[in-house]
Amino acid sequence: MMLDHRWIATHIPHQGRMCLLESVEQWDADHILCGATSHQAPDHPLRTAQGLNITAGVEYAAQAMAVHGALTTAEAAAARQGYLTSVRDVQWRQPWLHTAPGPLQVHAERLSANGLTVLYGFRIDVHGHNLLSGRATVVLDAERL
Template sequence: MTVLLDRAGLAALVPHAGAMCLWDELLAADETTVHVRTRRHADADHPLRRDGRLAALHLIEYGAQAMAVHGGWLAKTADGAGGARPGVLAAVRDVALHVERIDDLAAPLECSARRLVANAGGWMYEFRLHAGDRTLATGRASVILAAPA
């Protein structure tokens, strides 16, 4: 699969800096969907690890950051500047975690997310995180966007 943006390109699109920028590659994006990939979940110095483990609960943050990547990519393709308006994760719904932890996965972690709603006040997406053919988590998340400056 072709890489549209590498880690440096993704970092320019999202507010997450340094090690908290969780995705390494943008593989696909269009008006409603995004597909990203990373191998950083196996890093011993991952910033979300506790007691040497990375819990599946953190997949919600991965899903939310995939949404941020999509928003930033849309802003960049619309005006060339990149970076979406800042937002706050407001709600998660119907989250199903199919593993207990993700630090022990050998395969790259991937997320496919689809925007269900977009308006001036925010976004709602559904997401699926997987490693190879194995589904790790699914759910929906909503973001409330900051008022335009």
């Protein structure tokens, strides 16, 4: 079942133009695949005068992780705020994201979780070509620490 931008915007804290994802194409307990075309918008909120740097892809991945958390948390459970605390092993294959010729496929895979932190692997592809990949750690409910 595909979920749209409206669903995403009501389930993650990113609002307005900062809600970068347009769809959830697939998901299960450990994986999510989201789609986006906002990287090509000339008024993208993260774009500089030179363009949209490839590192903005980390924000796309973080939003996919947030959506995955919303989808895998029981509705009866209180929503948990997550904070991206570490990004590692990031590799990019081009300097700019805005030049990617087509919709982004934003993949995130939950690699481990212990109730307080979640480790995700992520990658962003366009037409099967990898643009960016890495790992990210999310701390849940950090305000309680």
